[in-house]
Each structure stands twice: as C-alpha cells, then as structure tokens.
Amino acid sequence: MNLSATLERLCSLSTEAAEVVPATLYRKHPGLREAIGPRGVAACRTDIGYHIEYLCAALVAGHSTPFVEYANWLSLVLRSRQIRDDVLGESFSLLADFLAVNLQTDEAEAVAKIMADGRASLGSHPALPGISRLMPETLSSDAKSYLDSLLADDRKTAASSIIERQREGSSLVTLETRVIQPAMYEVGNLWQKNLISVAQEHLATAISQAVMAEAFSQAEFAEPNGHRALFANIEANHHALGLRMVADAFETSGWETRCLGTNVPSATIISQIDAMKPDLIGISASLPSQFVALSKLIEMVTAEFGQQRPFIMLGGLAINSMPGIAEHLRADISAADAEAACRIAAEFRPSKND
Ligand code: B12
Structure with a gap:
C-alpha cells in the first residue's frame, strides 16, 4: 500500500461519504433525522469527515489507537447528546462498506480493521486517556477559582488572581501551566459533557488570552542565551x-x-x-x-x-x-x-x- 496515495484517495472520498453514510443511517433508523434536528444532521455530516481524518491519522501512526481514542471521545460527546453507541458503531460499519467499494482491496481491508477496532472498543476505553494521564485528580484551589472566574465571564477577577500570584513570586510559566492550563482542560471536559456551550469555551479562551498577555507584560526575563x-x-x-x-x-x-x-x-x-x-x-x-x-x-x-x-x-x-x-x-x-x-x-x- 502506498501511504501517500491512500491518504489522498481517502480525503478525496470525504465529501461523498458525508452524503452517502448519513443517508443510509437515516434509512435504517427511521426517526433519527427528526430526533437530532437540523444541527444534528449537519454535525453527522461533519463527523463522517472526522471519521476519515482519524482513519488517516491511524494509518500514519501505523496502529488503530488514534481512531480508537477518537471513537471513545466521540461516544462521550454523542451520549451526552442522547445518541447511543450502537448508532455510532453503525456509522463506522457503513463507512467501511462505502470505502470497500471505493478503495483498493488492501486499503479497504486496512481501514476496515481500524474501524472494527474502534467499534469493538466503544464503551470499554477511557475517553482521552492521554489527557487523563496529564490531568491532576482534582484542580488546585487556584485553578478552581480561576475556572470559576472564566465560567462567570469575570475577566477582572481572573486577571487579578494571576497577577497577584505573580507579585508573590510565581513565574509566568508556572502560572500558565499550573493554573490556566488545568482550568482550560476542565473547560474542555465540561464542553464534552454538554455542560457548557461552545460560546463559553470561546469566552474562556478569550479571557485567558487577555490574562496571559497582561501577565507577560509583568514577567521577568533571563539574559539572552543567543538561541x-x-x-x-x-x-x-x-x-x-x-x-x-x-x-x-x-x-x-x-x-x-x-x-x-x-x-x-x-x-x-x-x-x-x-x-x-x-x-x-x-x-x-x-x-x-x-x-x-x-x-x-x-x-x-x-x-x-x-x-x-x-x-x-x-x-x-x-x-x-x-x-x-x-x-x-x-x-x-x-x-x-x-x-x-x-x-x-x-x-x-x-x-x-x-
Ligand atoms: C478552547 C478550546 C477550543 C477553542 C480554541 C480557541 C483558541 N483560539 O485557542 C475552539 C473553540 C476553536 C476549539 C475548537 C475545537 N476543539 Co477544542 N478545545 C479547547 C479546550 C477547551 C482548551 C484548549 C486549551 O487552551 N488548552 C490549554 C492549553 C494550555 O493546553 P495544551 O494545548 O495541551 O498545551 C500544553 C501542552 O499540550 C504543550 N504544548 C502545546 N503545544 C505545544 C507545542 C510544542 C512544540 C511543545 C513542546 C509543547 C506544546 O504545552 C502547552 C502548555 O503547557 C480544549 C480542552 C483541552 N483539554 O485542552 C478543547 C479540545 C482540545 N478541543 C477538542 C475538539 C474536539 C475541538 C473541535 C474538533 C470541536 C470543538 N468545538 O471543541 C475543534 C477543532 C479545532 C481545530 N481543528 O483545531 C477536544 C480534542 C479531543 C481529542 N480528540 O483529542 C478537546 C480536548 C475538548 C474535549 N475535551 O473534547 N477548541
């Protein structure tokens, strides 16, 4: 299998797959289209594009893990929006069927195996194990208060809490990685569970960007090292x-x-x-x-x-x-x-x- 050629072929099939696979899914599950509404229908089309992107990622990585992790991430997102794993698993099988007739045999076999691994893992795999590994069990009190300010759209308090710690001697980078970063990871978890909106996710980022710029202006700098x-x-x-x-x-x-x-x-x-x-x-x-x-x-x-x-x-x-x-x-x-x-x-x- 020529990897570059396969990736190109897969990408070129994305638009057609995003039409064909949902249409078959709706035929097999009468009522699904109405249940998810126009936004769900648009999201379903986008998701087929993502299935293909993650198939490409798995082919580049040389193993199914990127697709398996994606499948479990998407499962959590969809379940919190009342869409069951069997519907997601079926979308993988339908995409595999579509690709079987549009790719060369060895390519179709490789992608079918990746999607079968994704389907088999649904529900059994912790969503985003990579992120969970990095996340502290609980947020520190500074990160928790910072998160509260983000969710309350309170830029002033978010900024002053960081600048105060900076004045007490914490470095810019320590505050960024140990307070702002875990708070932003939690923003992502809340979005994934459908507990906050995309707008709140954007707002949290905008506030953090402003806070980081303000803290940067107060930061201490080492001598230039010539690199x-x-x-x-x-x-x-x-x-x-x-x-x-x-x-x-x-x-x-x-x-x-x-x-x-x-x-x-x-x-x-x-x-x-x-x-x-x-x-x-x-x-x-x-x-x-x-x-x-x-x-x-x-x-x-x-x-x-x-x-x-x-x-x-x-x-x-x-x-x-x-x-x-x-x-x-x-x-x-x-x-x-x-x-x-x-x-x-x-x-x-x-x-x-x-
Ligand atoms: C804010 C946000 C957005 C914003 C970003 C706005 C902006 N201008 O930045 C918007 C709304 C645009 C967005 C879009 C999407 N996002 Co988003 N987003 C987030 C969120 C909540 C925070 C990101 C962040 O700022 N993190 C804090 C920073 C500091 O952490 P970090 O990026 O990991 O960086 C640290 C290290 O990774 C490392 N690092 C980073 N870069 C580099 C580079 C080098 C060279 C090195 C050495 C180290 C290094 O050091 C950094 C600092 O310590 C995350 C949640 C999360 N866990 O991060 C989701 C998240 C990353 N998004 C996610 C997704 C799925 C998406 C979307 C597909 C859909 C959506 N609506 O969320 C699109 C895709 C956009 C795209 N193609 O990039 C998922 C990814 C899941 C996955 N499969 O891995 C997450 C994890 C949310 C979730 N829990 O589901 N997102």
Whole structure:
C-alpha cells in the first residue's frame, strides 16, 4: 500500500461519504433525522469527515489507537447528546462498506480493521486517556477559582488572581501551566459533557488570552542565551493557548522567539525558517487528525534544509495522547508542557554544537 496515495484517495472520498453514510443511517433508523434536528444532521455530516481524518491519522501512526481514542471521545460527546453507541458503531460499519467499494482491496481491508477496532472498543476505553494521564485528580484551589472566574465571564477577577500570584513570586510559566492550563482542560471536559456551550469555551479562551498577555507584560526575563526558536501550530490546529505558553516559556528563559500562532500553512513555516534561521522549531498539534500534515511538514523541512535543518520539537494534546508518535513522525524531541519543553530544549541544545 502506498501511504501517500491512500491518504489522498481517502480525503478525496470525504465529501461523498458525508452524503452517502448519513443517508443510509437515516434509512435504517427511521426517526433519527427528526430526533437530532437540523444541527444534528449537519454535525453527522461533519463527523463522517472526522471519521476519515482519524482513519488517516491511524494509518500514519501505523496502529488503530488514534481512531480508537477518537471513537471513545466521540461516544462521550454523542451520549451526552442522547445518541447511543450502537448508532455510532453503525456509522463506522457503513463507512467501511462505502470505502470497500471505493478503495483498493488492501486499503479497504486496512481501514476496515481500524474501524472494527474502534467499534469493538466503544464503551470499554477511557475517553482521552492521554489527557487523563496529564490531568491532576482534582484542580488546585487556584485553578478552581480561576475556572470559576472564566465560567462567570469575570475577566477582572481572573486577571487579578494571576497577577497577584505573580507579585508573590510565581513565574509566568508556572502560572500558565499550573493554573490556566488545568482550568482550560476542565473547560474542555465540561464542553464534552454538554455542560457548557461552545460560546463559553470561546469566552474562556478569550479571557485567558487577555490574562496571559497582561501577565507577560509583568514577567521577568533571563539574559539572552543567543538561541532562536520559531513556533507555529500545524495547519488546521486552531488551539492558540498551548503554543503561546511554550513560546512564553522560551522567551522568558532567554531565547529569541517568534510565534506564528494558529493554523499556519507548512509553506509559511518553511519560509520563516529560511528567514529566521532558528535553532529549533516547535510545532503544536491538538488532534491526531493533524498527524498527516505534521508528517508532511517534517518531510518538507528535511528536504529543504537537509543537515542544516533546525531541531524539530513537537507538542500539544495529540502528541501527549500518543506516546512514541513524535519519534515515529521523525521529530527530534517532544515535550508534554511548556515547562518541560524549555528544560528539554536546554538539555538538547549543547549536543547540536558537537
Ligand atoms: C478552547 C478550546 C477550543 C477553542 C480554541 C480557541 C483558541 N483560539 O485557542 C475552539 C473553540 C476553536 C476549539 C475548537 C475545537 N476543539 Co477544542 N478545545 C479547547 C479546550 C477547551 C482548551 C484548549 C486549551 O487552551 N488548552 C490549554 C492549553 C494550555 O493546553 P495544551 O494545548 O495541551 O498545551 C500544553 C501542552 O499540550 C504543550 N504544548 C502545546 N503545544 C505545544 C507545542 C510544542 C512544540 C511543545 C513542546 C509543547 C506544546 O504545552 C502547552 C502548555 O503547557 C480544549 C480542552 C483541552 N483539554 O485542552 C478543547 C479540545 C482540545 N478541543 C477538542 C475538539 C474536539 C475541538 C473541535 C474538533 C470541536 C470543538 N468545538 O471543541 C475543534 C477543532 C479545532 C481545530 N481543528 O483545531 C477536544 C480534542 C479531543 C481529542 N480528540 O483529542 C478537546 C480536548 C475538548 C474535549 N475535551 O473534547 N477548541
């Protein structure tokens, strides 16, 4: 099987699959379309696109885990919206049937096995084990109060609680990773369980961005260390805070830092490497469906800069949830959070000059 050709074929089938699979599902489950309403119908179409993206991620990773984790994440989202696992499992089988007639035999067999693993795991797998591993059992009292301010749309209190701790001596990066980050993870859990809206999720991010900018202006900076780092989210990653925290950690520890933000086209990352000549690039991926673009970017960087290429550091929720994936994608290093990223980069840096 030629992986790139298979991925392309799968992506090209996405639009048609998003029409065919739901239509068959509604025929088999009379009343389902009415029960989920127009928003549910639109979401169902989008979800078939996601099924295909996660199939691609599993093919790139070389095992079913990205799809299995996705299946269990989606199961929790749908159950909290009154859609049962058997309907989700059936959507996998119908997609497998559709792909069986539209892909080559070996490709269809590979994707059918991944979807069968996803279906078999429904209900038996903890949703987002990668995230649960990183989450403290309970939020610290600072993170809990910060979360309360986010949910109450109280930007003033959110900001003052962080600035006060900063004045008491906590560093910007400690506050970002140990107060703001766990509070934002909890925002995600609440959204997944349908306990808060997408609007509240956006609001929490907007407040945190403003708070982080204010805290950055009060931060202490180490002397410049003569090293440069470039940060960007891979294409289609719209999660801004994590990358910003990593860039803040590097900048406050003396690195010359440039942060391109979310959803950056790979060609732009290449041209920025050319312009800035960084020692390290840090790329963030939040969903396993972004592995395909990551893999392509690493190939492009290696082809363009050869031996002269900067270190490639990966991070983000998708990297954390899949141990070994950074090495599999041929990155040099990865780190679980902003504090660890800076520490690991500092340890790794000297070997570059050997
Ligand atoms: C806010 C949010 C959004 C906002 C983002 C707005 C913005 N401008 O940032 C919006 C609404 C756009 C959004 C969209 C989506 N989101 Co969202 N989102 C979140 C949420 C609640 C918080 C994200 C965040 O700020 N986290 C805090 C930061 C600090 O944590 P972090 O990203 O993990 O970063 C740390 C480390 O990972 C690491 N790191 C990060 N990047 C890098 C890079 C390098 C180089 C290194 C070394 C380390 C590193 O260091 C960081 C700091 O310590 C999360 C919940 C969660 N658990 O994160 C869900 C979450 C990530 N989203 C999720 C999903 C599914 C989506 C959507 C598909 C649908 C939706 N409505 O939620 C879309 C997809 C968008 C896309 N293609 O990117 C899921 C992902 C599930 C999964 N399968 O893994 C989560 C986990 C929610 C959930 N519990 O279901 N989201």
